[in-house]
Amino acid sequence: MQSLETILQSVGISERAIQVYLRLLDTGPASARQLADNLSIPRPSVYDHLKLLVSNDLVIERQQENKRIFAVGDTNVIQHLLRDKIKSLEDSTATFTRLLPTLQVQAKSIEPKIKFYVGVDGIKSVLRDLLWYENIETYTMWPISDMVHVLGREYLEQLNRKRIRNRISIKGVWPSDKIVSLQKYPFLGTGKGHLRELRVAPPQMTWSMSYWLYADKAAFISSKKEVFGFLVHSQDFAELMKMQFDAIWSLAKPLPKQPPYIDDFLRTV
Template sequence: MEIKQKLEEIGLTGKKADVYLAILQLGKATVVQIAKKAQIKRPTTYDILEDLIAKNLISQSFSGKKRYFVAEPPKALKSLVKQQEQKIDQLMPELTSLFNINPHKPKIRYFEGREGIVQIYEEILKMETKEQFYIGSIQEMVDVLGRDYMESWVKRRIKAKIISHAIRIKSKEMPIGEWSAGKEYLRELKFFPANIKEDITNLIIFDNKVAIVSGLAEGYGVIIESKELATTLKYIWRVVWGVSKSK
């Protein structure tokens, strides 16, 4: 197996391997010398050199106005492999959560920040059952996603003919309007029997999925796809609905 092919296998793909080999052979060299040796255009060589510096495979120095590059000892390549292993380790929790060897195993997906929470709400609009069971605070979702987005989302929910069964917190309630109960809003609405002042996560049950969405302070969301969990939480939701207040 050629040296270049081996370098490509550990991450120095394409012309990066050519530039790295050229520097190894030249020793201390300018970008013009390296580009000529590697038979690569100078602008491309500059980009590759910056990448190799970032990978700690080469270093640079200056003599007057000239910029020189020199390769680090080849054992520095081991650090490149370690960097790849670290990236894999960072990905492992998320990849493990997606791995579904058991067809009945719940699927768990994690979302972060406003963009992630928007993805959750957009997925809710694509539900098949056209019915959601909600517990939480509209005010907190407005704080996270913005009033314009939430107003637009409610209109799209109504257009999609999705019925909302909502249990909300009276002390964190929004003004009347699209947040109200009524047939025109396709919403049943009750309020928690207790006056909750603490921040709580929002819970949305739809299809065979459960979405958990935090407020602005923590800014995360989770969707768990599990028929058993969705069924269990619907029963709990109905118990809370039974003791909640209409006004």
């Protein structure tokens, strides 16, 4: 019944009302008192939930021996509710699409926004913002061995799965003294499937803090000693950082050839 519960939630039916609906579906017609006893819910609350279900034609009411009896209605109604919800979302999406250019102009006229986060969970919040985007090219300067230590293998695997699904590509530069094995960490692989192109900075260049440029934002992540992050939302700042990235990219060399390995990661995307 979990899938049905999820569907009912998606069309605006409350959790308690869903419990009432599922009980009627399982046991058949019942009075409000019977439902209250079976579900351990106060009878006045049961009536409120039944009112919601009846108003959506999910439940029907009838009189039987001077009692109000409730039963599940036509289950095809759920499909109609879903179609109405989809239509409403499509209308809202169309309206938002029309408003988006104006909103973007207004947003650019506002002073830069900076959000600061502390701890590993805070760093993950910084990176979560990236995953709202689709079909974009991004640019990273990551001391990757440090980032694996800070964020962990499992998190980075999932981050890269979502990134690839969203078709977010990367041009990245690693310090030469902080390269990791792609055989050990295949989710950091390069090429068309991984949507990643990597280069290695000149030996005299190294760093402990990371940044990730995307859209008009720059996400920064500190070293493993300090563990903090911040997100700068500024077109001018993002363009400045992109100029720096391009300069370092032009000096960087392709990632040194690594031993052959079987890349099973992309099968999990």
